[in-house]
Structure formats: structure tokens, C-alpha cells
Amino acid sequence: MLISAALLLIVALMELLLKINGIKSGKQAGARWVWPVLLAGMVLFFAIRIATDSSGTYIQNLFSGISLGSILILVSLGLAIVYGLAGVINMAHGEFLMIGAYTTYSVQLLFTNVLHVHSNNWFFIAALPLSFVTAGLAGLLLERLIIRHLYARPLESLLATWGVSLILIQTARSLFGDLTAVKLPEMLAGGWQVTPGLVLPYSRLFIIGLTVVVLLAVHYTLTATRLGMQIRAVTQNRSMSACLGINTRRVDAVTFFIGSGLAGLAGCAMTLIGNVVPDMGQTYIVDAFLTVVIGGVGKLLGAITAGLGIGIFSKVLEAFFEAVYGKVLILLLIMIFMQFRPRGIFPDKGRAAAD
Amino acid sequence: MYKQIFFAFKSTLFLLAGAALLFTTACNSAASKGENSSDSAAANTVRIGVLHSLSGTMAISEVSLKDAVQMAVDEINASGGVLGKKIEPVIVDPASDWDLFAEKSKELLIDKKVAAVFGCWTSVSRKSVLPVFEENNGLLFYPVQYEGEESSKNVVYSGATPNQQLIPAADYLMSAEGGGYKRFYLLGTDYVFPRTANKILKAYLLSKGIPKENIVEEYTPFHHQDYQTIVSKIKKFAVGGKACVLSTINGDSNIPFYKEFANQGLTAATCPIMAFSVAEDELRAMDTEFLVGHLAAWNYYQSIDIPENKKFVAAFKSFCEKKNLPGGAKRVTDDPICWAYTDVYLWAKAAEKAGSFDVDKVRAALHSLTFDSPAGNVKMDEKVNHLAKPVLIGEIKPDGQFSVIWKTQGLIDPQPFFSLTAKK
Numbered sequence: 100m101l102i103s104a105a106l107l108l109i110v111a112l113m114e115l116l117l118k119i120n121g122i123k124s125g126k127q128a129g130a131r132w133v134w135p136v137l138l139a140g141m142v143l144f145f146a147i148r149i150a151t152d153s154s155g156t157y158i159q160n161l162f163s164g165i166s167l168g169s170i171l172i173l174v175s176l177g178l179a180i181v182y183g184l185a186g187v188i189n190m191a192h193g194e195f196l197m198i199g200a201y202t203t204y205s206v207q208l209l210f211t212n213v214l215h216v217h218s219n220n221w222f223f224i225a226a227l228p229l230s231f232v233t234a235g236l237a238g239l240l241l242e243r244l245i246i247r248h249l250y251a252r253p254l255e256s257l258l259a260t261w262g263v264s265l266i267l268i269q270t271a272r273s274l275f276g277d278l279t280a281v282k283l284p285e286m287l288a289g290g291w292q293v294t295p296g297l298v299l300p301y302s303r304l305f306i307i308g309l310t311v312v313v314l315l316a317v318h319y320t321l322t323a324t325r326l327g328m329q330i331r332a333v334t335q336n337r338s339m340s341a342c343l344g345i346n347t348r349r350v351d352a353v354t355f356f357i358g359s360g361l362a363g364l365a366g367c368a369m370t371l372i373g374n375v376v377p378d379m380g381q382t383y384i385v386d387a388f389l390t391v392v393i394g395g396v397g398k399l400l401g402a403i404t405a406g407l408g409i410g411i412f413s414k415v416l417e418a419f420f421e422a423v424y425g426k427v428l429i430l431l432l433i434m435i436f437m438q439f440r441p442r443g444i445f446p447d448k449g450r451a452a453a454d
Numbered sequence: 455m456y457k458q459i460f461f462a463f464k465s466t467l468f469l470l471a472g473a474a475l476l477f478t479t480a481c482n483s484a485a486s487k488g489e490n491s492s493d494s495a496a497a498n499t500v501r502i503g504v505l506h507s508l509s510g511t512m513a514i515s516e517v518s519l520k521d522a523v524q525m526a527v528d529e530i531n532a533s534g535g536v537l538g539k540k541i542e543p544v545i546v547d548p549a550s551d552w553d554l555f556a557e558k559s560k561e562l563l564i565d566k567k568v569a570a571v572f573g574c575w576t577s578v579s580r581k582s583v584l585p586v587f588e589e590n591n592g593l594l595f596y597p598v599q600y601e602g603e604e605s606s607k608n609v610v611y612s613g614a615t616p617n618q619q620l621i622p623a624a625d626y627l628m629s630a631e632g633g634g635y636k637r638f639y640l641l642g643t644d645y646v647f648p649r650t651a652n653k654i655l656k657a658y659l660l661s662k663g664i665p666k667e668n669i670v671e672e673y674t675p676f677h678h679q680d681y682q683t684i685v686s687k688i689k690k691f692a693v694g695g696k697a698c699v700l701s702t703i704n705g706d707s708n709i710p711f712y713k714e715f716a717n718q719g720l721t722a723a724t725c726p727i728m729a730f731s732v733a734e735d736e737l738r739a740m741d742t743e744f745l746v747g748h749l750a751a752w753n754y755y756q757s758i759d760i761p762e763n764k765k766f767v768a769a770f771k772s773f774c775e776k777k778n779l780p781g782g783a784k785r786v787t788d789d790p791i792c793w794a795y796t797d798v799y800l801w802a803k804a805a806e807k808a809g810s811f812d813v814d815k816v817r818a819a820l821h822s823l824t825f826d827s828p829a830g831n832v833k834m835d836e837k838v839n840h841l842a843k844p845v846l847i848g849e850i851k852p853d854g855q856f857s858v859i860w861k862t863q864g865l866i867d868p869q870p871f872f873s874l875t876a877k878k
Contacts, residue, residue, distance in 0.1 A: 156686070163682035170680075269509065276780040280741040283713070290717050296689070300717035303682075372713060373679050374706045376739075378511060382677045417683040422674040423644045 138404075141411075159297055160418050161411065166303040168410025169310035172402055173368060174383045175390035176317060177361035179402045182391055184334045184354045187246055188253060190261040192387065193380025194268065195359040198237050199230035199366025200375045201271060204279050206230075223284040223367075230367035231360040238359020242352055250351075264380070271377040281370040302371040309368055313361065318399060320357075330354055389433060395443030404444050409433075499542040500535075500811055502527070502801075503562035505573025505583070505594075510550025515705075516575050518735055518785070519597060519794040520545065523572045525773045526798035536802045537809070544568055552582045559583040563592045569811040570595060570801050572794065577601060577646050584609065593813045595801060597793035599730070599752075601650035605870040608813075610820065610839040612793040612800070614753050616654045617869040622845040623728050623751035624658055626860050627698055632847075633726070635698040637668040639688050641711075642702035644673040651702050651730065654872050678707045681714040689718055692725040699727040708732055712744040722747030728847075733788035737854035738781075745850045753843045754792040754829035755856045766795065766828035786854070787828070793841075796827040800834065833865060840868030 178192050203226040210222035241263060249256035283302065290300035321327035332340040333350045341347050366379075373379065390409060394401025409429065417425035440446070504523050506516035527541045535541060544566050548555040555574065562568045563586065570593045574580045577600055587594050587608040599614040626632040638659055642648025652671050659669055670691060672684060691697055703711055708729075715727070727748040734756050737745070756767055767787050774785040800823060805811055808819035823834040832843045842865040848856030 156690070159686045160683060163680070163686070166682065167680050272509075272513070280709075280739055282741055282743075288717075290719065292719065296693075298718045300714070302713075302717065373710045376514075376706050379706075382679055414680075414683050418687070421672050422678060422684060426675050 156296075156418075158293070160414050162299055162303075164411030164414035165407065166307060166410070167414055168407035169307045170365070170369070170372075170383075171386055171390050171410055172406035173306070173310050173313065173365040174362065175387040175394075175402050175406060176313065176399075177358035177365075178387050179391045179394065179396070179398065180317075180330070180354060180361075181358035183396050183398070184330060185246070185250060185351055186253065187250070188257045188260070189246070190257060190384070191241060191264040191267060192260075192359070192362055193382075193384035194264045195234040195238055195362035195380070196366035196369065196383060197267070197271060197377065197380040198234045199363030200281070200370050200379060201275060201279070201366075202226060202230040202233040202363065203367045203370045204275070204281050204375050207281055218285065219282050220284045220286050223287075226367050227364065230363040232363075234363020234366065235356040235360030238362075239352060239356045241359070242355035246355070247348070247351070268377045268380075275377070279375040281375055283371060287371060306368050306371065309364075313364065314399070314403065317357075317361070321399065326350075326353060393433060393436065393443055395445035398443070398445045401443055401445040498539055500537075500539045501542050501544055501566055501568045502798075503559070503566065503568040503571035503573065504543050504545040505548060505555065505559055505562065505571050506575065507550040507579075508545075508547040511705075512550040512575055512579075514739070515735065515790070516550075518788075518791050519573075519575070521774065521777075521779060521785075522770065522787075522791045522795040523798055524777075525770060526795045528773070529769070530798065530802050536805050537811070541798075541802075548573075548579070552576075552578050555579040556582045556586055559586045559592070559594075560590075563587070563590045569593075569805070569813075570816070572597070572797055572801075574598070575790070580609070591813050593801075593816060595794075595797035597797055598790045601647045602654070602870045602872055603650060605838050605840070607817065607839065610797065610800070610817075611868070611870070612797050612841050613790065614843070614845070615840060615868045615870050616651060616872050618753060618843060618845055618866050619730060619751050620651055620655050621658055621872075622862050622866065623700070623730070623749075623847060624655055624662075626751075626847050627700075627726075627728060628662060628664075632860065633696075633698075635696050635726075636664065637691065637694055637697040638664065638670070639691055639697065639699045640669065640671045640702075641684065641688075641699055642673050643678070643704040643707060644675055645704070647731075648673065648702035648704070652700075655700060674703070674707060676704070676707075679710045681707075681711045682718075685711075685714045685718050685720070688715075688725065689720060692720065697725050699725060701727050701729045702731055703729070704731050705736075708736065709740055712740075712748070716744040722749075732850075733790065734786040734855060735788045735791065737850065738784075738786055740854070742850065742852055742854045746852050748850050749859075750848050750850065750856060751845065752789040752848065752856075753845055754787075754789045754827075755846060755848050755858060756787045757848075757855050757857060758829060758846075760828075760830060762826050762830070763828040766792070770795075792828045796825065796829075796832070799827075800825055831865075835868055838868060838870060840870060842867045 174196060177195070178189065181187065181189055181192070203223070206226040206229055207219070207222045210216045210225070211219070216222065241260070245259050245263065246256055249259060287302045287305055290298040291304065292298050321331060329340070329345050329350050332343075332345060333347050337347055369379070386409070390402060390405045393409070394403070394405035412432065413425055413429050416428045420428065504520055506520040507513050508517055508520065524543060527543050530536060531540050544562060546558045546562060548558045559571060562571055571587075572595045574583065574594065574596050575598050580594075580596055580600070583594065584606060586592070588606060592608055594609045595612060596609055597612050599619055600611065602616045605611070627635040638655075640652040640655055642652055656669055656671060660666065672687075674684070688699060701711075712727070729748065729750045732750055733752060770787050770791070771783045771785060774781060775783040779785070800820065801816065803825060804816045804819040804823055807823070808815035810816070817839070820834050820839065822836050825832055829843060832841050834841060844864070845862045845866055846858045847860040849859050851857055
């Protein structure tokens with residue numbers, strides 16, 4: 100209670116400083132030091148708490164926050180890339196998550212019923228890349244068949260993708276019915292017992308690890324490969340990139356494949372801790388959009404900061420209030436935040452921001 | 455950019471509203487056309503309405519109830535029907551949409567002139583059709599356990615009232631046989647059933663001498679997926695010993711909850727979860743290894759070992775297989791399915807007894823009626839439209855079935871308005 104009030108106060112004060120600073124210097128974006136300072140403050144705060152806390156509650160809450168944050172990052176990463184590049188509000192993004200989860204389920208069925216593999220670790224290892232590919236192909240198909248024709252029309256693309264999402268949900272329901280449970284792989288069952296009061300489940304540790312790996316891979320792709328440079332170029336200025344000979348259509352398609360594939364990967368990971376149900380994507384899509392918008396559209400670092408921020412804040416608030424009020428408070432915080440920084444933590448700067 | 459998105463959303467909403475309007479009108483006109491042609495053939499049949507969601511979020515639960523009603527209708531028709539007439543079910547799909555429930559029930563009562571309606575799962579859907587049934591003097595058979603505080607003459611409540619599910623479960627946990635638990639964590643999804651159920655449970659536990667600080671109440675939003683904080687709170691709570699969880703968590707939040715519970719090292723031996731919303735049909739879709747040993751309180755289980763039930767289970771499985779329904783012979787029965795099935799028989803029996811399909815006469819005939827249901831012999835109350843029935847505590851087994859570990863003596867009379875919560 101006290102802590103969250105204090106955190107709230109810190110955020111408000113920081114933002115006030117930022118606002119005054121911004122007005123004085125005539126800039127809209129304001130000082131760059133505020134967010135790192137805030138982050139460092141939070142880290143310090145938790146460090147003190149953890150050092151003085153013997154029952155492990157704070158470590159547990161922090162871990163829960165990081166775990167939720169890593170899930171949010173994983174889900175919103177693909178969305179951030181696609182949204183940033185094409186400006187398409189893809190309402191069907193959550194359904195690629197669902198496709199990834201159902202791919203995992205199908206692979207499990209294949210391994211136990213057809214291939215008769217006794218250890219249930221292998222199916223999961225096989226499902227990870229497969230869910231990426233399946234969801235990616237589904238995204239590619241969606242882009243080629245529908246979104247491609249609607250690039251300059253945000254309203255129509257929003258409607259169309261929403262329709263696609265409904266169709267996909269009902270298709271999954273008809274195809275798979277309701278008998279879908281993915282068994283937890285043996286290697287990820289249980290948890291690492293740090294102290295008697297503190298258990299870190301392996302499945303969650305795995306998801307955090309997966310998120311780090313995926314982030315590094317995406318970062319590498321975007322910064323060090325030819326394709327990544329093309330994606331960033333098209334994101335910044337589509338017509339100029341086309342003038343310079345980049346095949347923007349191809350870049351769009353490949354980006355959709357990667358973005359949707361990442362959602363599929365998230366869906367596969369999600370089977371470790373949650374449900375495999377036709378409308379599972381709906382649960383995450385709102386949070387994913389929140390993360391993307393707060394982080395700043397199309398920004399990798401933004402998605403990371405926003406994901407971790409929302410995750411940790413939610414879990415800390417939840418520990419002191421009820422889950423329902425925790426959710427209300429976090430939305431309230433986000434609303435306040437968006438008042439001050441409508442373009443997210445890391446907005447576009449310079450000429451690229453002009454549009 | 456953001457303004458654009460905002461306007462896009464706004465216009466989208468308008469467009470959607472328009473599209474929805476057009477669609478409904480089209481559907482309605484199509485439906486009424488279809489109806490006129492079949493009207494003349496209805497002389498030797500009596501119509502009943504089936505009002506369960508066949509699409510949307512509630513479909514996973516409600517489709518099974520529609521199947522159970524359909525099976526009871528087929529059975530009754532095969533043995534000659536009711537009062538010499540074959541039952542003709544009119545199946546509509548309210549699509550998990552509360553407003554549509556009211557609209558569809560109007561259609562059933564006014565246009566289709568059904569003699570009775572079998573339907574609803576959630577309390578909010580029941581509340582939204584209630585005025586329609588009261589205004590048109592219809593009869594709704596409602597087969598799901600509910601929070602009480604409601605007793606309409608136009609609704610027959612065959613599911614459990616709070617005292618037929620919650621109170622015996624609390625009694626069992628406090629008894630020496632149940633483990634003598636003294637600390638209770640009341641955890642639910644945030645809507646009317648858990649809120650009311652926990653209010654009743656809390657009042658009851660307090661009246662039994664459980665101190666206030668030993669009762670914790672907590673809610674999560676619908677579709678809550680991340681139970682880390684809550685489970686660590688429970689874990690801290692359980693350190694004091696003799697602690698248990700009373701769960702009214704709904705639907706798809708259950709899997710993440712039980713998984714997290716097991717992952718953080720809690721077991722049924724140290725802190726059992728007593729669930730009021732987890733039955734065999736939900737367990738079908740779950741990875742049950744995390745649930746084994748935890749408890750549930752219902753009035754019926756598929757594992758009940760009496761001839762009526764064995765016949766019912768076998769009939770349901772072969773019905774699902776023959777009709778090529780999803781799941782086929784792997785389908786299971788559970789508490790709401792049992793009562794959805796029993797409802798049709800109760801109605802048919804009351805109609806035979808009354809010699810008429812008239813709602814007022816059928817209602818009068820229902821009172822004090824007894825029936826050998828799959829859960830054993832049950833009896834309609836003399837005054838209110840509720841069933842008296844036994845309460846059973848079941849323990850979850852690895853195959854997703856329950857073994858009955860405790861049972862109340864005789865039938866428990868329904869108390870739709872539980873006295874503990876009444877304002878003094």
C-alpha cells in the first residue's frame with residue numbers, strides 16, 4: 100500500500116519535473132534523464148527491500164512481475180514490429196498466439212498418439228520452431244490475401260482483421276472442440292526452491308529465458324542483417340525506401356511472417372502456464388496493444404521497458420490490493436502516463452516523427 | 455496518428471452497430487419465414503424451447519446441456535411422448551450474449567409459443583430473461599447451481615441453492631473427518647455468483663466461531679491468467695496450518711490457477727482447494743495431474759454408483775456417439791448436465807399429472823413431485839420451485855472423475871434466501 104503510493108508519487112513528481120522542464124526549454128519531449136533515473140530508483144528501492152526482507156515476498160513479487168513482463172514482451176514484440184512497419188492495427192494478432200498454442204497441442208498429439216514417444220519433453224522442443232512457422236505462415240497468408248489491399252486504409256484493415264479474428268476463433272472451436280490440454284513437459288515441471296518460502300517455477304524461468312533469446316535474435320535481425328535494415332528503412336520512410344530500390348511489398352510480407360511467428364512462439368510458451376482455448380488470444384491482445392502504445396510504436400526497447408514496467412507494477416499493486424483493483428490501478432496509471440507522453444516512452448524523434 | 459486511430463475506432467463502432475442491426479433484421483425475417491411454413495404441422499406436437507449458448511465463450515459449457523435436453527426429449531418421445539404428444543424442441547442460440555438471451559426468450563415465448571423453456575447457465579443470462587418470463591408467464595427450467603437471493607414463480611431452479619452446496623462443503627472442511635480446517639481463503643472470479651457465495655460463506659464461518667482474521671476474501675477479473683501473486687499470498691496464509699481454499703474461480707482461469715498452485719509447491723495435503731465451479735465436463739479439457747486430491751462440492755457426480763446413473767451415463771455416451779457430437783463416447787456427465795436432463799422429465803411428469811401444458815397448472819403439479827434422477831431420488835419443494843437433494847463432496851482423481859468421499863444424510867431442503875445474509 101505504502102510502497103505503491105510512494106511509487107505513484109515518484110512518477111507524478113518526475114512527470115511534473117519533466118513537464119516544467121519541457122515548457123521551459125520549449126521542447127515537447129523533455130529531459131531524457133527522467134526515465135533512467137526512475138528505473139534506477141525502482142531498482143534501488145527493490146534492492147533495499149530485498150536485502151531487508153527475510154520471507155522472500157519481495158523477491159517473489161519481483162519475480163512474478165518480471166515473469167508477467169516477459170510474457171507481455173513476447174506477445175507484444177511481433178505486434179510492435181508489424182504495427183510500426185505497416186501501421187496496421189492487426190486485431191487478429193492474438194489469434195496467431197492461439198494458432199501457436201494449437202500447433203503445440205497438435206504436435207503433442209502427434210508425438211503421443213502417432214509416434215509413441217514416451218518422454219513428453221521432445222514434443223515441446225519440436226513445437227517451438229513449428230509454432231513459429233505455422234503462425235508465421237498464417238500471418239503471411241493474411242497479409243497476402245487481405246491486409247495487402249488495405250494498407251492505406253486503417254479503418255478497413257482494422258475491421259477486416261477483426262473479422263478474420265472472429266473467423267479464426269470459431270474455426271478453432273469447430274476444429275479442436277474443447278478437449279485441448281497441453282501436458283507440461285517433465286523437464287519444466289516443479290520449480291527451483293530458493294528458500295522454503297520462495298519457489299521459482301521452471302516453466303516461468305523458461306519463458307523469461309525464451310524472451311531474452313527472442314529479444315536478442317530480433318535485435319540482431321533488425322540491426323545486423325540486410326533484411327533488418329530494410330525493415331527499419333521502410334518503417335521510417337516507406338516512399339523513400341521504395342525510391343532507393345527496396346521492394347517494400349516483400350519487406351511487408353516478411354515482416355508479417357516474423358511478427359506473426361513471434362506471436363505463435365508466445366502461444367507455444369503460453370501453453371506452459373495457461374489455457375489452450377479458442378479465444379485465448381483475446382485475453383492478451385489488449386495488454387499487448389497497451390504495451391506497444393506505451394513503449395512507443397515500433398520500438399524494441401520501448402516494448403521491453405513497457406512490458407517489464409506493466410508486469411512489475413501490476414504484480415506489486417496486486418500484492419497490496421486485490422487483483423481486480425490492481426488491474427484498475429494499472430490502467431489508471433497508464434492513462435495518467437499517456438496524458439504526459441502520448442507517444443510512449445520512446446517516441447520517434449527528428450524528421451521521422453513528422454507524420 | 456492517435457487521433458486517426460480514435461476516429462477509426464469511433465467510426466468502426468458505428469459501422470459495427472449498423473452491420474449488427476442489418477444482420478439481426480435479416481436473420482429475424484429469415485427466421486419468421488421459416489416458421490410460417492412449419493406451423494401447420496404442429497398439431498400432434500408440443501413445443502419446448504432450448505435456450506443455451508451454442509457459440510461464444512459459454513458454448514463450451516452450455517452445448518452439453520443442450521445435448522442432455524435433446525437426449526431426454528428423444529427418450530420421452532420414444533416412449534410415447536407427453537399427454538399423447540411428441541415433444542418438438544425449438545433450439546435457439548443466444549451466443550453467450552446477455553441481451554440476445556432476452557430477445558431469444560421473447561421469440562420462444564411469443565412467436566413460437568413454447569410450453570416451457572430449458573436454458574441459461576450464467577446468473578446474468580438468467581437475470582436478463584427473468585422479466586420476459588414473468589411478463590409472459592413462461593416457465594424456465596434452470597439447471598445450474600446459483601447464488602440464491604432469487605425465487606421467481608416463473609423459474610424452476612433445479613441447480614443447488616447456496617445451502618445445498620456451499621454450507622455442507624464448509625461443514626465438511628470444519629469437521630474432524632474433513633480435516634478440521636480453521637483458516638479459509640475465499641477466492642473467486644469477480645461477478646455475482648462468487649461475491650454472493652463468499653458473502654454467505656463468510657457469514658456462516660463467522661457464525662461457527664471462525665475468527666475474522668482467519669478468513670481472507672479475494673477476487674480476480676474474468677479470464678485472469680496470472681495467479682503468481684495470489685498463490686504466494688495463499689502460501690503465506692497456509693504457513694499458519696489448517697488452511698484451505700474455497701474457490702469460485704470460473705472457467706478458463708482455473709487451469710492457470712491450479713498449475714501455479716502446484717508449481718509453487720502447494721499440495722492438496724497441505725492446503726486443499728474446495729471448488730464450487732469445477733465439474734467433470736470442465737476437467738475433460740484440463741491437464742488433471744495438477745488437480746488430483748483437490749475437492750469439489752456438487753449434488754451429482756458421474757461416478758455415483760446407482761442403476762439410474764449407470765443407465766444415464768451409458769445413454770449419454772452412446773447418444774453423443776450416435777449423433778456424432780464432438781467428443782463422442784468420450785463425453786462425460788456432470789452436475790448441470792444431470793439437472794438439465796432431469797428438468798425435462800420433471801416437466802413431462804408434471805404435465806402428465808396436471809393433464810395440461812398450461813404453465814400455471816404445470817407449476818402447481820410440480821410442487822412435491824418426486825423423481826428418480828441419476829443423482830438418486832429427488833423431490834420438488836412444496837412451496838418454491840426448487841429441488842431437495844443430497845450434497846456430495848468429491849475428490850478429483852487422475853482420470854478427471856471424482857470419488858465421493860462424503861455425503862449428507864438424506865435430502866437437503868432448498869433455501870433460496872439464506873437467512874445469514876438477510877439484513878437485520
